[in-house]
Amino acid sequence: MPLSPLLGGYDNVILDLDGCVWVGETATPGAPEAVAELKAAGKQVAFLTNDGRRSPEEYVRKLWSLGLRASLEEVVTVGAAIQFRLAAREPTTAYVIGSPAIYRHVTEAGHRVVNGRSRATEARVVVVAGHDGFDYSELRGATQAILAGAELIGANRDRTFPREDGMWPGTGALLAALEYATQTTAQTVGKPEPEIFRVALDRLSPGRTLVIGDRLDADLAGAAAAGLDGAVVLTGTASREEAEAARDPAPVAVAADLHTLVLG
Numbered sequence: 279m280p281l282s283p284l285l286g287g288y289d290n291v292i293l294d295l296d297g298c299v300w301v302g303e304t305a306t307p308g309a310p311e312a313v314a315e316l317k318a319a320g321k322q323v324a325f326l327t328n329d330g331r332r333s334p335e336e337y338v339r340k341l342w343s344l345g346l347r348a349s350l351e352e353v354v355t356v357g358a359a360i361q362f363r364l365a366a367r368e369p370t371t372a373y374v375i376g377s378p379a380i381y382r383h384v385t386e387a388g389h390r391v392v393n394g395r396s397r398a399t400e401a402r403v404v405v406v407a408g409h410d411g412f413d414y415s416e417l418r419g420a421t422q423a424i425l426a427g428a429e430l431i432g433a434n435r436d437r438t439f440p441r442e443d444g445m446w447p448g449t450g451a452l453l454a455a456l457e458y459a460t461q462t463t464a465q466t467v468g469k470p471e472p473e474i475f476r477v478a479l480d481r482l483s484p485g486r487t488l489v490i491g492d493r494l495d496a497d498l499a500g501a502a503a504a505g506l507d508g509a510v511v512l513t514g515t516a517s518r519e520e521a522e523a524a525r526d527p528a529p530v531a532v533a534a535d536l537h538t539l540v541l542g
Contacts, residue, residue: 282542289485297492297514302442308537310345330407333379356468373401399426407433408449434468470500502527
C-alpha cells in the first residue's frame with residue numbers, strides 16, 4: 279500500500295509509543311500495518327518513549343506482541359537518555375525513584391545507587407522516573423537527599439500519559455512534588471528536551487526526519503527543539519482543536535491515528 283504524500287518527503291520517522299503506537303496494552307488502529315509499510319518503503323524507524331518503566335528489551339518484546347516488528351537498536355527510551363546524561367559525569371552516588379530498568383541505566387552509567395541504605399543523604403544526585411510501585415518512602419528519601427545538596431534529574435515533565443481507562447499521572451507529577459518540597463528545579467532529559475531525539479538520530483541514516491506523536495508539549499515541541507518536523511495523531515492526549523490551533527511550532531500534519539497519517 280503506498281504511503282501518503284507527506285511521508286514521501288522524509289527518509290526517517292521517529293515514532294512516539296504511548297498514545298501514538300499504542301494506548302496501554304493495545305495497538306492504536308492500524309499501527310502495525312503503518313509501521314510495516316514505512317519499513318517496506320525503505321524508511322528508517324525509531325521508537326521513542328518518555329516512559330521509563332520498561333527496559334529497551336521489554337519494549338521490543340511488547341512491540342512484537344502487538345504485531346510490530348522492531349529491533350533493539352530501533353528503541354530509544356528515556357532510561358537510555360538518562361544513562362547517556364549520567365555517563366558524562368564523574369561516578370558518584372545516586373538515589374533513584376524508578377523501575378528496575380532505571381536502576382540498571384543508572385548503575386550502567388557508573389553510579390552507585392544508595393536506596394535502602396540508612397542515609398539517603400549520601401546521594402549526590404537524585405534520578406526520578408515514574409513507575410507503578412512508587413510510594414511515599416521514595417518521595418521522603420529523595421526529598422532528604424535534595425535538601426542535603428543532591429542534584430535533581432528527572433526523566434521528563436509529562437503530567438499524564440494515556441491508558442485504556444483514562445489518563446494516569448506521569449513523571450511530571452512526581453517532579454512537581456519534589457520541586458515544591460525542596461524549592462529546587464529539576465533538569466530533565468526526556469521529551470521535549472532535544473537530547474533524547476539526538477540519541478534517536480544517532481541511530482538513523484542521514485536525511486530528513488519526521489517525528490510523529492500525540493503530545494503538543496512533548497512530541498511536537500521536542501521535535502522543534504531538535505530541529506525536526508512534527509506531526510500529531512489524535513489517539514493520545516491532544517484534541518483536534520488543540521492540534522490544529524498549535525503554533526510555534528505548528529504540526530506539518532494532524533491525523534486521527536498513525537495509520538491515517540502514514541497511509542492516508
